[in-house]
Amino acid sequence: MxxxxxxxxxxxxxxxxxxxxxxxxxxxxxxxxxxxxxxxxxxxxxxxxxxxxxxxxxxxxxxxxxxxxxxxxxxxxxxxxxxxxGLTQDWSVAIIGIGNLGRALANYGGFGSRGFRIAALLDADSSIVGDKVAGLPVRHIEILEEVVAGESVSIGVIATPAAAAQSVCDRLVGCGVTSVLNFAPVVLNVPPSVDVRKVDLSIELQILAFHEQRKSDGYGGPEWFGIPGSLT
Amino acid sequence: MxxxxxxxxxxxxxxxxxxxxxxxxxxxxxxxxxxxxxxxxxxxxxxxxxxxxxxxxxxxxxxxxxxxxxxxxxxxxxxxxxxxxGLTQDWSVAIIGIGNLGRALANYGGFGSRGFRIAALLDADSSIVGDKVAGLPVRHIEILEEVVAGESVSIGVIATPAAAAQSVCDRLVGCGVTSVLNFAPVVLNVPPSVDVRKVDLSIELQILAFHEQRKSDGYGGPEWFGIPGSLT
DNA sequence: AGGTGTGAAAGTGTTCACAGCC
DNA sequence: GGCTGTGAACACTTTCACACCT
Structure with missing residues (x-):
């Protein structure tokens, strides 16, 4: 063998x-x-x-x-x-939604050392289509399917407003993208073969707030010490 | 009782x-x-x-x-x-590092519905200190301690370059901040009483790449179907 | 001696399935 | 009839502790 x-x-x-x-x-x-x-x-x-x-x-x-x-x-x-x-091969990434966040992502040079190539930027706002961001032209979301095929995009990054996220996601999935990184504050519905990872600022803050509240609460004064790992 | x-x-x-x-x-x-x-x-x-x-x-x-x-x-x-x-009270947030990402965060209006108030923006670059971002003046990081005390900041958001993150974090912790949201790609060292949450773009992409690789691998063809929950 | 690789134990999280209440 | 709340089973993760290799 x-x-x-x-x-x-x-x-x-x-x-x-x-x-x-x-x-x-x-x-x-x-x-x-x-x-x-x-x-x-x-x-x-x-x-x-x-x-x-x-x-x-x-x-x-x-x-x-x-x-x-x-x-x-x-x-x-x-x-x-x-x-x-899987970083010995290169993955093409498309960023959809070139607002403040999309721009920040596009400019975030060290996009994971190596292994990833930002291949396309897409937005629905015609007034920014054609602008160059991080050296790449912003293209219109109308031609998403074309761009995904042409650039062999395998990871889609959604940085649109919440209202647009699901429909953008559907279109990505529709043209064969099976990995999505979602920055919009919505739960995306996808078939089970698609991987979605979510990055949500306000959720992170809320989790911090929960712990912060506990610290300054009446709780925890007495039993705070001596319980190894009561924090984490 | x-x-x-x-x-x-x-x-x-x-x-x-x-x-x-x-x-x-x-x-x-x-x-x-x-x-x-x-x-x-x-x-x-x-x-x-x-x-x-x-x-x-x-x-x-x-x-x-x-x-x-x-x-x-x-x-x-x-x-x-x-x-x-803990969202019935308001938490003051300071963003440190007003580059592309810091700007995006500052402008991200719906910062978790309610419960959070962006209280201060800080940066080390004198040439942007004084600028207004999202209606707030950028202040110099020199006066971090003063600002944290003055604005009763309880959550620090680190959006600096990786090299600066640990020292910014130390200063936050030094003036009593016990909750940190870290966007810099470094592991922060903090005492156990401090909560750190990390948001890391390249880590998320790498996790997606791992699964993407598996999908297109020799693996998984045969046993792909019929195993409920083989993904997730 | 020093440090990996791993069974076994302990700890966490998820899912099932149903008793009990509206 | 419908739906919550939860014990019990299961699955996954972490940690310990040590056999074994260099």
Missing amino acids: TRRTPRPRERGIPEATVARLPVYLRALQALNDQGTPTISSEDLAAITGVNSAKLRKDLSHLGSYGTRGVGYDVDYLIYQVSREL | TRRTPRPRERGIPEATVARLPVYLRALQALNDQGTPTISSEDLAAITGVNSAKLRKDLSHLGSYGTRGVGYDVDYLIYQVSREL
Whole structure:
């Protein structure tokens, strides 16, 4: 039996692990930039703010890439994590909605180090269509399907007002986009084959407010101390 | 024994529940705007994209606010959820780093319906200090401590370049801010009493790329169908 | 000695299914 | 009849602790 790419574990990296791999990757790249050749799970865990056992278990899902008594080779681990995350190929991204936020996203140069290419900017407002933002022309949303096909867009970033988000999403899905990053404050309805991730400023603030309230509440005075992990 | 506010459950709403309450709240407000007086868990769950049992369990952590055979009173539930999230009081927010993103955040009017007030904008770049953004003057980061005290800031939003984020965070923590929303792509080091939430564009894209890769991989063809919940 | 990889235990979160109330 | 609230089962995640390798 021959297999060209020695696939580590046949399938199923836990979602919680996937969400942390980018954090490890960033730390590893920083270590690499400063010339560190190897790193122990203990040290990398400290840098990324996780428990070292968790880090080792996370990495073990990719395969056995560490050396006992030594640690992990930074370069090699960068390669393995990148590969697992699919960053060895380039993904074309379209940003829809070039308001304040869309502009900020377009200009956010380090859009994840490498692996992503902002391929198109789209907006419904004719008065900004044709403008250049971050070196790219804003195109009219009318030709979304055409642009998605022409640029092989595989990830759509929705930065429109809430009211427009679902219909933009439907059109993206309609022309084959199966990954969406949604900044509009609405729950998007999509078929189960489509992945949606949501970034919602006001939700984050509300979660912070909840905890902030607890801190200054009557609660927690007495039992605050001595309960390890009562905060987190 | 007298208690003015009838506190539902003495303590400990699960973190996962807290993260969903803002989503329910937004849906409830939309229902209220369109005049819907009551809603069942089934219907609210459909709108917010969760399982109805989960929704009921989430709400049960706040108390017994539903009516069997009927559903939940929209108005009353809005009040209870808002109160639990601490939105009955106003929180002052400072945004540090008024680049593209900071500007977008400052202009993002519906900053969580109500409950939050953008109290200050700060930046290190003297050439934009004094400019008005979203009706507020940009002030110099030198006077951060003064501004935090003067405006009673309780939530700091870090929208600076990565290199500046930790030192800005330290200064916020130093003058008593215990809630931080971090947009800079770095892991912030804070004492355990401080809550940090992170919003990271490139991490979200990388997670999407991982799943996108899996979809177009050799994997998943055969066992794709018939496994309920194999995605999500 | 030093540090990875991993069973096993503990902790969290989700879903089912139904008793009980309206 | 319809719908909430919740015990119990299940699934996922984290953490511990240590065997095993270098």
